[in-house]
Amino acid sequence: MLSWGIGLGAAVAGCDASSFAPPRPPELSQARPLPIPTRGTSAPLPTPSTASSGVRPIELVVGRRSATDYQVLQNYARSQAGLDKVRIQISMADEANSAASQAELLRQAIARDPLAVVVEPSDPASPELAAAVEEARNRGILVVVVGRPLEGLSTAPQEASEASAAGSGSSSSSKTRGPLVQVVPEPFSIAARALTEAAVRNARNAKLEPAGGAVILIDTGCDPLVEDRAAALRQALEDQGISTIEELRFTGPSEPAREKLVALMAANPQYAIVLGTDIESFTIAYEAASDLGADRPYVVAGFSAEESGSNMVHAGEFAGLAVYSAERLIRKAINTASQQARNREVAEKVELKIPLYVSAPGATVPKMPTRNESARMRQLGTQS
Numbered sequence: 001m002l003s004w005g006i007g008l009g010a011a012v013a014g015c016d017a018s019s020f021a022p023p024r025p026p027e028l029s030q031a032r033p034l035p036i037p038t039r040g041t042s043a044p045l046p047t048p049s050t051a052s053s054g055v056r057p058i059e060l061v062v063g064r065r066s067a068t069d070y071q072v073l074q075n076y077a078r079s080q081a082g083l084d085k086v087r088i089q090i091s092m093a094d095e096a097n098s099a100a101s102q103a104e105l106l107r108q109a110i111a112r113d114p115l116a117v118v119v120e121p122s123d124p125a126s127p128e129l130a131a132a133v134e135e136a137r138n139r140g141i142l143v144v145v146v147g148r149p150l151e152g153l154s155t156a157p158q159e160a161s162e163a164s165a166a167g168s169g170s171s172s173s174s175k176t177r178g179p180l181v182q183v184v185p186e187p188f189s190i191a192a193r194a195l196t197e198a199a200v201r202n203a204r205n206a207k208l209e210p211a212g213g214a215v216i217l218i219d220t221g222c223d224p225l226v227e228d229r230a231a232a233l234r235q236a237l238e239d240q241g242i243s244t245i246e247e248l249r250f251t252g253p254s255e256p257a258r259e260k261l262v263a264l265m266a267a268n269p270q271y272a273i274v275l276g277t278d279i280e281s282f283t284i285a286y287e288a289a290s291d292l293g294a295d296r297p298y299v300v301a302g303f304s305a306e307e308s309g310s311n312m313v314h315a316g317e318f319a320g321l322a323v324y325s326a327e328r329l330i331r332k333a334i335n336t337a338s339q340q341a342r343n344r345e346v347a348e349k350v351e352l353k354i355p356l357y358v359s360a361p362g363a364t365v366p367k368m369p370t371r372n373e374s375a376r377m378r379q380l381g382t383q384s
Helices: 004-012 067-084 098-113 128-137 162-167 188-205 228-238 255-265 279-291 310-314 325-340 371-383
Strands: 059-063 088-092 116-119 141-147 180-187 214-219 245-250 272-275 299-304 320-323 348-354 354-358
Touching: 004 354, 059 067, 059 098, 059 325, 067 088, 067 325, 088 098, 098 116, 098 128, 098 228, 116 128, 116 279, 116 325, 128 141, 180 325, 188 228, 188 272, 188 299, 188 354, 214 228, 214 255, 228 245, 228 272, 245 255, 255 279, 272 279, 279 299, 310 320, 310 354, 325 348
Parallel strands: 059 088, 059 116, 116 141, 141 180, 180 348, 214 245, 214 272, 272 299, 299 320
Antiparallel strands: 320 354
């Protein structure tokens, strides 16, 4: 029973697991994806097909990530570009994750005359980043913004003015402004509501009192939208009448966070629910339940980058699981940019569906052995 949690925890080096790959777009079902090295390997990054050489690339400008997460993102982005048969160039904000550095990266991308630019804003309220996006659009370049909407963008007509065109270096006096497309996950509130409803139901099935309290685990270094998921879970808990809510934040190695959660749940036997905002915290929630054993039961649910935990939902071990991956959102943005550039019909706002799994009505808590049973099993394992 514990193999899923232990195996998953060992496989995760950052906030998303590299084994998760979203399905190919239906229209590209015959395309062959590029290989994706697993997280932590030193395999070289794949490159697009030589058939696309000389073609204007899609430029991807992302917010700051750890070196490991950035490599994983590059692998997924290049794989998607291979599926879409486009070239891609990827750049990342500096150590400070500043919007100013992103604006400069975007201006460098504009100078390379790309097919489109995909931007994941570090600071959605940055006027400098908004100005750089306007420069791209005034050059007739398609801009795809990923995640949070970018504030301060112009609502001017689709015809760029002569002054704007001249200021951006265009040789024409009037030029059609590039389209602006927003790629976002569907509202996290939808999944959060379903997850908390299932968690409350399972807690009551186990004769626990949900109003006793809940814990939200947050890997703060996970991805740009992790705080949005945390806020959605908190609101959903409050909507269920749960006012005692603790947030346990961490970044880096998971073991200290796991130890903190074990201590927190042991010291507060009234807490009935633990929710994870990402794959790392979801794994910690389950492994801490294993440490505490059946003597200290609680319900586990939350967001994960992997669908592999869905079988545990069906078995009643988890109350619910919602699948969200930052890499998957980036892939959706690249595919959207590719389709728009090929003059296919694309909406101004594109939502990424979040797969959701909830347990059966009679499910309760993870079926863990008691602490005495766990100690006996460990002793037998040592003797063997």
